[in-house]
Amino acid sequence: MSKEEMLDMEARFERYVAAENKVEPKDWMPEKYRKTLIRQISQHAHSEVVGMLPEANWITRAPSLRRKVALLAKVQDEAGHGLYLYSAAETMGADRQDLIEDLLSGKAKYSSIFNYPTPTWADIGAIGWLVDGAAIANQVMLCRTSYGPYARAMVRICKEESFHQRQGYEIMMALAAGTPAQKKMAQDALNRWWWPSLMMFGPTDENSPNSALSMKWRIKRKSNDELRQEFIDKTVPQAEFIGLTVPDPDLKWNEERGHYDFGEIDWQEFYDVIAGNGKCNKQRLHARNVAHDNGRWVREAANAYAEKQAKRRKEESSAA
Amino acid sequence: MSNNKDNWKIWEIFIRSKNGISHKHVGSLHAPDAEIAIKNARDVYTRRSEGISIWVVPSDQITASKPDEKEQLFAPADDKVYRHPTFYHIPDEIGHM
Ligand SMILES: [Fe+2]
Numbered sequence: 001m002s003k004e005e006m007l008d009m010e011a012r013f014e015r016y017v018a019a020e021n022k023v024e025p026k027d028w029m030p031e032k033y034r035k036t037l038i039r040q041i042s043q044h045a046h047s048e049v050v051g052m053l054p055e056a057n058w059i060t061r062a063p064s065l066r067r068k069v070a071l072l073a074k075v076q077d078e079a080g081h082g083l084y085l086y087s088a089a090e091t092m093g094a095d096r097q098d099l100i101e102d103l104l105s106g107k108a109k110y111s112s113i114f115n116y117p118t119p120t121w122a123d124i125g126a127i128g129w130l131v132d133g134a135a136i137a138n139q140v141m142l143c144r145t146s147y148g149p150y151a152r153a154m155v156r157i158c159k160e161e162s163f164h165q166r167q168g169y170e171i172m173m174a175l176a177a178g179t180p181a182q183k184k185m186a187q188d189a190l191n192r193w194w195w196p197s198l199m200m201f202g203p204t205d206e207n208s209p210n211s212a213l214s215m216k217w218r219i220k221r222k223s224n225d226e227l228r229q230e231f232i233d234k235t236v237p238q239a240e241f242i243g244l245t246v247p248d249p250d251l252k253w254n255e256e257r258g259h260y261d262f263g264e265i266d267w268q269e270f271y272d273v274i275a276g277n278g279k280c281n282k283q284r285l286h287a288r289n290v291a292h293d294n295g296r297w298v299r300e301a302a303n304a305y306a307e308k309q310a311k312r313r314k315e316e317s318s319a320a
Numbered sequence: 321m322s323n324n325k326d327n328w329k330i331w332e333i334f335i336r337s338k339n340g341i342s343h344k345h346v347g348s349l350h351a352p353d354a355e356i357a358i359k360n361a362r363d364v365y366t367r368r369s370e371g372i373s374i375w376v377v378p379s380d381q382i383t384a385s386k387p388d389e390k391e392q393l394f395a396p397a398d399d400k401v402y403r404h405p406t407f408y409h410i411p412d413e414i415g416h417m
């Protein structure tokens with residue numbers, strides 16, 4: 001393809017997605033569109049997988065059977081979300097094994113939020129309410145993303161996510177209405193998770209140089225700041241309803257804007273955690289590697305079983 | 321049949337949500353054989369009673385029409401308005417037909 005033809009194809013592609021048409025795996029797409037999406041979808045998949053770790057930590061210590069089955073089901077859902085997303089990346093020509101190896105070696109990124117620790121049961125409430133809540137805001141937007149398989153994965157994920165947030169909020173509600181010590185525990189979790197949750201939407205619009213292209217290609221439909229504001233506006237009343245205080249002295253309803261004003265985010269902390277210096281970066285990566293190694297015998301057993309079955313079928317058909 | 325680097329095939333999964341409705345493509349997964357593909361599909365795609373029947377098909381066994389043949393394949397249907405009921409004028413007094 002000549003350079004001119006290529007530019008022409010790219011212009012046609014842009015008009016095509018701008019008209020709200022979806023791109024499917026075999027369609028022509030700019031190489032950068034493919035690369036951007038493989039990176040974004042695989043990072044998203046890794047986040048679902050690593051996201052299981054801080055919560056798995058509490059499955060055996062959940063305070064009741066009801067909470068335990070809910071948490072188990074949630075963590076199982078997150079594994080499924082990882083799988084839907086790896087599958088979507090595969091439709092663009094990526095091999096899942098390569099993606100997983102990049103995660104295990106520490107080369108690939110995942111959401112920084114999972115590098116924070118979960119020292120108390122209230123953290124499980126805060127994660128469901130705030131972390132899943134923030135993820136939902138992003139994922140609802142991605143249900144309308146321009147790449148068909150990614151959008152369809154998001155629709156499935158969003159259907160499953162709403163229970164995650166509700167179970168988290170329910171935990172917070174119960175603690176906030178409990179003994180003073182329980183309420184304190186809930187408040188402490190909110191204090192620790194609030195700011196990192198706001199960081200989940202990524203840098204401010206002016207510090208997010210790749211966003212413009214993603215918006216043009218309809219991969220992203222809303223800017224980081226828009227999504228963050230939406231999340232704050234929705235979540236603050238939920239905190240107030242259960243008598244918890246959002247840890248931001250600058251938080252104030254702005255009648256004119258119709259939104260909450262909020263304080264400065266500590267972006268240095270955000271970049272530090274991305275750089276690998278969060279409280280749990282090493283621990284998470286280690287746990288993920290151990291889990292992968294411990295699962296090896298299951299994968300091998302599945303292979304051995306499949307081989308045995310294939311052999312048996314062959315013998316039966318030749319005997320018949 | 322070609323395998324992936326993890327040595328497992330990709331399977332396309334189709335689920336029938338209830339009798340009376342066709343199987344519908346829901347996504348894909350990796351598995352060493354059809355039997356395990358069905359077990360995995362049960363765990364991944366029917367955790368909330370989404371189905372009563374599962375089909376699994378190796379991805380590389382599907383032959384698809386090519387996107388650049390779209391015109392050639394489907395354009396001939398575009399100018400045949402007489403294949404649609406609205407092409408025919410029936411007086412209102414006749415009611416629904
Ligand atoms: Fe998820």
Ligand SMILES: [Fe+2]
Binds near residue numbers: 078132161164
């Ligand atoms: Fe979730």
